[in-house]
Amino acid sequence: MNEDFLRDVLEGLKRPQPSLPAKWLYDQTGSELFEEITQTDDYYVTRTEAEVMEEVYPELRAICGEDAAIAEFGSGAGIKSRRLIEEMKPSAYVMIDVAEDFLRDSEKRLRADFPAVQVTGVVGDFHNAVKLPQSFEGATCRLGFFPGSTIGNFEEGGAQDFLSKSRETLGDRSRFLVGVDLVKDEDVLLAAYDDDEGVTRRFTKNVLVRMKTELDAEIDLDAFEAIALWNSDAERIELGNLAMSDTEIAVGGERFQFAKGDLLHTENSHKFTEASFTRIAEASGWKIAKMWTDPRQWFGVFLLEAD
Template sequence: MNDEFLRDLREGLSKPQKSIPPKYLYDAVGSELFEAITRTEDYYVTRTEAGIMETVYGELPEFCPPGAAIAEFGSGAGVKSQRLVDALKPSVYVMIDVAEEFLKASAEKMRSLFPDTEVHGVVGDFSGTVALPSSFLENECRMGFFPGSTIGNFEAGGAQDFLARSRESLGKGALFLIGADLVKDEDILLAAYDDSEGITRQFTLNVLERMNRELDAGVDLSKFEAVALWNPTEARMELGVVALAPQAINLGGERISIEKGEMIHTENSHKYTRESMDRIARAAGWEVERVWTDPREWFGVFLLKAA
C-alpha cells in the first residue's frame, strides 16, 4: 500500500473543501493521458508553446552555450526535451518526475537518442527540494526547464515558493526557462480544459481509478463527473470531480462520506500576465531576462536568471 498516497488522501478528503494533491494525477496512466491531451485540437497550450520555442532555440545559445547542464522539472515523456537537447547539445540533462516507471522508460529513450549527453532520471516531487547530480551542479552554465505552464498548477503562493526552492536547487547564476499560459478569453480556456474528445475527463477521473487500483477504495466512478470551471477573480481554471450521488470511500479502513453535489478539487491552472510573472519571479530571487510570446499573446516563455 502507498502510505504517502493514503495519508494525503485522508487529509485532503477530510477538509471542508475536499481535495486531492495534483501530483497524484500523474501516475503512469495519468501521464500517458496527459500526453494525449496535449495532442487534442482544443488544447492549444502545447502547440502554441512549441511554435514559440522554435524562436527560443535559436536565441538561447547567447545565454547558455553548448555543453551546458539542463534539468527539466516534470519531464513526462520528454517529447519537448528532445527538441531542446538537440538544439542546445548539453553535456548533462536531468529528467525529474514523480512517475518512476514512466521516467525510467523516458530516460532510456533519451539516452538512445543522445548518446553524447549524460542523462539522469531523478524520481521526485518538484514541489519540494530536488537533489540534483554533482555533474549538473558543477557545470558552469546550469539551466532549469519547466515547460507547459505547469507553474500554473500551484496553489496561491506556491509558484513563488517553487521558484525560490528551484533557485536554491539550481544554484547562484543559474537560468530558468519557464512556459506560462497567459490570461485570455474564457471560451478558449473552457474548451481547452474540457476537450471535445473527453480525454481531460478521463485524465481527471483516473485519480479515482488509481485510488481503487492502489488502495482498494471502492470508488464508484459512475457516480462522479469531471468538471472544469473558470475563476476570473483568481485568474485560474479549477478542475475536479463532482459527486452525482452520495457514497462512501474506504481509505485503509477509514470511511469518508461524499455528498451529492460535493466537489473534490484536483487541480488549478493559473493564468498569468507579463506583470504577474515578473512580480513572483522577483519575489523569489529571479530577474526576467527575456520573454517570448506568440502573435496572439496566448502563451509566454520566460527566461529567468538567479539574482
Template sequence: MNTRLQHDLISALRDPYHSIPPTWLYDQRGSELFEAITRLPSYYPTRTEFGIFDAHRGAIAAALPAGCLLVELGSGSSRKTVPLLQSLSAPAGYVPLDISADYLADAVEEVRARVPEVPVHPRVADFTRDFDLPPGLPPHTRRVGFFPGSTIGNLREGDAVVLLRRCRRLLGDDAAFLVGVDLEKSPEILMPAYDDPEGVTAAFNRNLLTRINRELGTGFDPEAFDHEARYFSNPPRIEMHLVCRKTTTVEVAGEAFTLAAGESLHTETSHKYSLAYFQTLAAAAGWSLDRHWSDPDGYFAVLLLCGDGGG
C-alpha cells in the same frame, strides 16, 4: 500501500473544499492520458509552446550558456527537451525529474536514443516537495532549470514562490531558469482546453480514482463522478473537479468519509498569468526576468529567469 497518497486523500476528504494535490494525477496511465490531451485540437498550450520553441529555438539556445547542465522538472514525454538539447552548445548533461518512475524511464530511453552524446541522470521526485539532485553529476558551467508546459500554473501562488525559491537554491546563484507560462485569455478559449469533446480530460481526471482504488484499496466508482472544469476570473484560473452524481461513502485507513451528491473532489488548478504578475512572483523567489518569447496571439510565453549572478 502509498502512505503519502493516503495522507493527502484523508486531508482532502476532511477538508470542506476536498482539494488533493494534482501530482497524484500522474501515474503511468495518467501521464499517458495527459500526453494524449496535449495533442487534442482544443488544447492550445502544448502546440502554442511548441510553436514558440520552433520559432525562437536559436535565440533561446543562444541565451543559455555553453556546457550547461539542463535540469527539467516534470520531464513528461521529452518532446520539447530533445530539440532543445540538440540546439544547446555542448550541454554537459541532462537531469530529468518526474513523479512517475515508469514514465520517467520511457522519457530517459527516448533522450538517450536521440541525443546519445548527452549524459542523462534521472531522478524520481515530486518537485512540489523538497528534493535533491542526483549524485555524480558531470562537470558543468552553469545549471539551467527547464519547466515547460505551464505546469507552474498548477500550483497555488504561495506554493509557486516556494518552488521557485527551492529551484533557486538547487540550481545556484548564477543559474538560469526557462519556464513556460500560460497567459491570461478569455474563457471561450480556456474552457474547451480543459473539457474537450473527446472526453480525454474526463478520463484523465477519473483515472485519479482508479489509482486511489489500486494503491489504497478504496471503493470509489469512477463512473459515479462527472468531470467538470470551472473558470474563475479573480485570480484567473481553471479548476478541475470530480463531482459526485450520488452520495458516496468510502473507507480510508479505517475512517469512513461521505461525499453527498453534488460535492466534488478538487483535483487541479491551472492559473493564468500576466507577464508583469508572474515577474513579481519570480522576484519574490530571487529570480529576475532576463527576456521572454511569446506567440503572435499572446496566449503563452517562455520566460528566461536569471539568478543574481546570471543575465
C-alpha cells in the same frame, strides 16, 4: 500500500472543500493521459509554446554557449525536451519526475536517441529542493526547464514556493526557462480543459481509479463526473470530480459522505499576466532576463536568472 498517498488522501478528504494534491494524478496512466491531452485539437498550450520556443532557441544558444546542462522539472516523456536538446546540444540532461517507471522508460529512450548527451533520471518531488548530479553541477551554463505552464498547477502561494525551491536546486548563477500560460478568452480556456475527446476527463478521474486500485478504496466511479470550471476572480481553471448523486468514499478505515453536487477538487491551472508572473518570480529570488510570446499573446516563455 503507498502510505504517502493514503495520508494525502485522508487529509484531503477531511478538508471543508475536499481536495487531493495534483501530483497524485501522475502515475504511469496519468502521465500517459496527460501526454495524450497535449495532442488534442483543443489543447492550444503545447502547440503555442512550441511556436514561441522556435524564437527562443537561437537566443538561448547565444546566452548559454557550448557548455550547457539542462534540468527539466516534471519531465514526463521528455517530449518537449527533445527539441531543446537538438537545438542546445547540452553536455547533460537531467530528468526530474515523481513517476519512476515512466521516468526510467523515458530515460532509456533519450539515452538511445542522444548518445552524446549524459542523460540522468532523478526520481523526486520537485515541490522540494532536489539534489542534482555532478553532470549538471559542473556545467558552465546551468539551465532549468519547466515547460507547459505546469507552474499554474500549484495551489495558492505554491508557485512562489516552487520557484524558491528551484532556485535552491539550480544554484547560484543558474538560469530557468519557464513556460507560462497567459490569461485569455474564457471559451478558449474551457475548451482546452474539457476536450471533445474526453481525455482530460479520464485524466481527472484517474486519481479515483488509483485510490481504488492502490488504496483499496470503495468508490462508485460512476457516481462522479470530471468537470472543468473557469474562476475569473482567481484567474484559474479548476478541475475536479463532481458527485452526480449522493455517494460515499471509504478508504483507510474511514468513510466520507458526498452529497449530489459536492466537488472533490483535484487541480488548479492558474493563468498569468506578464506583471503577475514577474512579481512571483522576483519574490522568489529570480529576475526576468527575457520574455517571449506569440502574436496572440496566449503563451509566454520567461528566462529567469538567479538574482
